[in-house]
Amino acid sequence: MEQEQKQMKPIWYFVGLMLSAMGAVILISGIVNYSDTEVAKTVLSELHPALWWGAVMIVAGLIFLLANRKTTVE
Amino acid sequence: MQSIQLAFSDWLIIAIYFGIVLGLGFYLKRYTKNENDFFLAGRKNSSWVAGLAFLSANLGALELLGMTGNTFKYGMYVAHFYWIGAIPAMIFLGLYMMPFYYSAKIKSVPGYLKLRFDEKTRVLNGIAFGVMTLLVSGINLYAMALVLHTFLGWDWNVSMWISAATVAAYVTLSGLLSAIFTEIIQFFLIWFGLFLVSILGIVEIGSVNEIFQRVDELYKTVSYTTLWSSSSDPSLNGMVITWGGIVLGLGFVLSFGYWTTDFLVVQRAFSAKDLRAARMTPILASFFKMAVPFIVILTGLIAIVLANDPKSGFALAQDGSQVNYDSALPLLIARYYPPGLVGLGVTALLAGFMAGQAGNISAFNTVWTYDIYQSVINKKASDAHLLWMGRAATVVGILISLVTAYWAKSFPSIMDYMQAIFSWVNAPLFATMLLGMFVRWITPNAAFWGLLAGMGSSFTLFLAVKFSWIEGSLITLSSAASDQAANFWRAWWAWLICFVVTIVLSFFTKRKPDEELVGLVKGLTPEVSTAGVAWHRRPGFYAILSIIVLIALNVYFW
Numbered sequence: 001m002e003q004e005q006k007q008m009k010p011i012w013y014f015v016g017l018m019l020s021a022m023g024a025v026i027l028i029s030g031i032v033n034y035s036d037t038e039v040a041k042t043v044l045s046e047l048h049p050a051l052w053w054g055a056v057m058i059v060a061g062l063i064f065l066l067a068n069r070k071t072t073v074e
Numbered sequence: 075m076q077s078i079q080l081a082f083s084d085w086l087i088i089a090i091y092f093g094i095v096l097g098l099g100f101y102l103k104r105y106t107k108n109e110n111d112f113f114l115a116g117r118k119n120s121s122w123v124a125g126l127a128f129l130s131a132n133l134g135a136l137e138l139l140g141m142t143g144n145t146f147k148y149g150m151y152v153a154h155f156y157w158i159g160a161i162p163a164m165i166f167l168g169l170y171m172m173p174f175y176y177s178a179k180i181k182s183v184p185g186y187l188k189l190r191f192d193e194k195t196r197v198l199n200g201i202a203f204g205v206m207t208l209l210v211s212g213i214n215l216y217a218m219a220l221v222l223h224t225f226l227g228w229d230w231n232v233s234m235w236i237s238a239a240t241v242a243a244y245v246t247l248s249g250l251l252s253a254i255f256t257e258i259i260q261f262f263l264i265w266f267g268l269f270l271v272s273i274l275g276i277v278e279i280g281s282v283n284e285i286f287q288r289v290d291e292l293y294k295t296v297s298y299t300t301l302w303s304s305s306s307d308p309s310l311n312g313m314v315i316t317w318g319g320i321v322l323g324l325g326f327v328l329s330f331g332y333w334t335t336d337f338l339v340v341q342r343a344f345s346a347k348d349l350r351a352a353r354m355t356p357i358l359a360s361f362f363k364m365a366v367p368f369i370v371i372l373t374g375l376i377a378i379v380l381a382n383d384p385k386s387g388f389a390l391a392q393d394g395s396q397v398n399y400d401s402a403l404p405l406l407i408a409r410y411y412p413p414g415l416v417g418l419g420v421t422a423l424l425a426g427f428m429a430g431q432a433g434n435i436s437a438f439n440t441v442w443t444y445d446i447y448q449s450v451i452n453k454k455a456s457d458a459h460l461l462w463m464g465r466a467a468t469v470v471g472i473l474i475s476l477v478t479a480y481w482a483k484s485f486p487s488i489m490d491y492m493q494a495i496f497s498w499v500n501a502p503l504f505a506t507m508l509l510g511m512f513v514r515w516i517t518p519n520a521a522f523w524g525l526l527a528g529m530g531s532s533f534t535l536f537l538a539v540k541f542s543w544i545e546g547s548l549i550t551l552s553s554a555a556s557d558q559a560a561n562f563w564r565a566w567w568a569w570l571i572c573f574v575v576t577i578v579l580s581f582f583t584k585r586k587p588d589e590e591l592v593g594l595v596k597g598l599t600p601e602v603s604t605a606g607v608a609w610h611r612r613p614g615f616y617a618i619l620s621i622i623v624l625i626a627l628n629v630y631f632w
Contacts, residue, residue, distance in 0.1 A: 008105050011123060011255050015262050018094050022087050022266075022418060029083035029414030043409050044274050050414045053270055060266075074118055 010073045016064025023057025026050050077227035078408045084417025091421045092240060094259060095428070099244025099252045109461045112249035113181055113440045115345040123254065124351060125358035128342040130257035131433040132363075133264060135426030136217045138370055143399030145374020146381075146390070149289075149298030149312035150631065151320075152374065153367045157301075158325040160363050161624045163333035164356040165617045171334055172343060173602045174511050176352040177593050181344070183337040183507075184445040190510045190594045191518040191586075193449060198525060200445030202499045203337060204438055208471060211434035212478020213492060218427035219479065224391070225404040226420065234479055237424070241431045242472040245439070246465045250345060253429075253436040257342075260422075260429035261362075267422025268369050271403070274410040275376035285372070288379045298378070301631045308559070315559040323562025327569040331500035335507050338437040349602065353613040360620045364627060370403075377402040380409075431475070439467040494536050497565035502528020502572035509576050514595045518586060520579035528572025535564050 030050030080088075106112050119127075145152045180186050184203065188196035215234055222228040244252045279285050286299045297304035297311050304310035305317035333339060333356070346352035380388035388409060391401035407419035443464045448455050455463065506525045509516045538544045539560065549563045591598050604612045 008102075011258050014094060014098060014255065015259060018090065018259060019262065019266065021090050022421075025083050025086050025090070026414040026418060029081070030412070033413060042412050044278055045412055047274075047277070049270065049274060049410065050412050053266075053415060057266055 008073050010068055010071055012064050013068040016061045019057045019061030020065060023054045023061055027054030030054050078225050081413035083414040087417030087421050091425060095244055095256050098255050099247040102248035102252050106248040109457050112461055112464050115251040115254055117345060118347045119345045121346060121351040121354035121358055124342050124346040124355040126261050127254040127257040128339055128355050129359040129362050130261045130429060131339050131342055134430030135423040136214055138426055139400040139403050141370040142374045142403040145371050146377050146399050146402050150371060151311055151313040153371050154320055154324055156363055156367050157624055157627055159329045160333060161360045161620060163330040164360040165620060167334045168353045168357040168613055169617055171511060172353045174594055176349050181444050182440050183335055183340055184441060191521040195522045196445055197449060199503060200441050203441050206495055206499045207434045207438045208474050209478060211431055211475040213482050214427060214430050215475050215479035216482035237428050238472050238476055241428055242469055245432050245435050246468045250436045253432040256432055257429045260425040263422045263425045267418045271406045271410060272369055272372040279379055285375050285379055289375055292382050301628055303632050319559050319562045323566045327501050327565040331504035332496060335503045336500055337441060338433050341437050357613055357616045357620060364623055373403055373406055435468055435471045438471045439464045442467045497561055497568060498529055498532045501532060501565040501568040505569045505572035512596045514591060514597055515580060515585050516576060517580045517583040519583040520576045523579055524572045524576025527575040528568045531571045532564055532568030
């Protein structure tokens, strides 16, 4: 029981997991739709926001994941 | 309006969110062994965890949509809700009230009223809070289904039941801890999911200065881009209010009433691991609170510029002949976000709704279990029974919310009462708390009747104006006043009535002996000493920093 209590991962780990997973989906979606102007017909689509925002989320997610990969809280 | 179409990647993002929150509920269940874990998250959270949850409990999707829409309607005065209408109260809670709350080892705000005054004041506030929370929870659920139906074309029943069942599952499994964890998830989703709207809006229009200049060109006689310089006369600003209403109604009563006594937010600070972390909770949250206008106010102003530019092709949705101001944010998401990002924007709003629901339910189950059930119905309940009752209250609370949501669906004008509800319950409670914590001769009977008078007068004033029994200008002290202004002023009068009645009755009723008030009232409680604590670890240092940022923002946008 004691051992189990000590092994709880902090919330920041799950935040990292979520941001990385969502960032990856958004980045891949941005790559897939890169040249498909019909699908991504939004204002400022020429800036390809899904590409760079997906990348930003992956980087942020990985920072949270790596910083907390060995951290546990009571 | 035409629904926003979701692609496979958008559904995948939504599925990841549901997977994470449900997975967290199951994961955290193994750490939820007793009632302390369930109702107070084991009292082991850091100030960062408690602080972000404290902020997020208030940062619901309804608020994001509503405040962006309000900015479109009233202009930049809406920023007062985030700055003067929040920061001083949060600092005051952290520095001056938290030592009484936290040191008393109470499980709820009504629990403090029991210790400081008596059982009847606790039950009165417990019932008022419980009813208010379930009402707000149900209205939130209805609002969520409305937004999802309007913008995504989703079925009402499916939206409401799936989100309610998900919240019921993870709160029942692991109580406050899962509510807090999902609130932090929500915090990051809102920033990553919605701040990009502001960035892309600035890119499209040119710059922040350009946005302000174009709004000023549109409204030449009424200011939509200042905070105080147009507050001497209500006809000079979009909110139609004077600085007096802002300072007394919003900045003092409504703000302090909400941030220092509403158990929904204060409960997050109770989950902190020690007194220092509990005091830091609202102070840390204040920095993030000040940043929220960079999403809501900015997108509201961007929407004003685009809606008035015929070349942009942007227009708010219409409900019949009425403009739907709350459509500003979803329509900007649809304007800028390609597949994948649309899913992120929708998930941010979904998370805002669901975490808000979880916050309300986790606060309700605590107040019901301790302040009503244990206090009135079953005084000898065991810890295990209380834990069971907390879980049962979660499920029943969600079911009542669903019933309220269906009621709201058939009676949509209930939405107009949301702001008013807070002025009925929180505004007078703040007077009771303030007097209870800082004046030792305030008596239990005076507190009870003062609180009842404050709540009753606020409700009566609301009805009196609503049904034209009296002129609204009697309350607002001005012939021209918006609904917002009326809310601010009614809150002020409710507070004042409770404050005066409580003081006057205290002269004629019996006070509690001082020895029963140790740890609960200033003057009978040892001062919190920060001697020996490094300056950069003191809550006071961060409070000063927060106030400096607040002043700088107000001066900059004066």
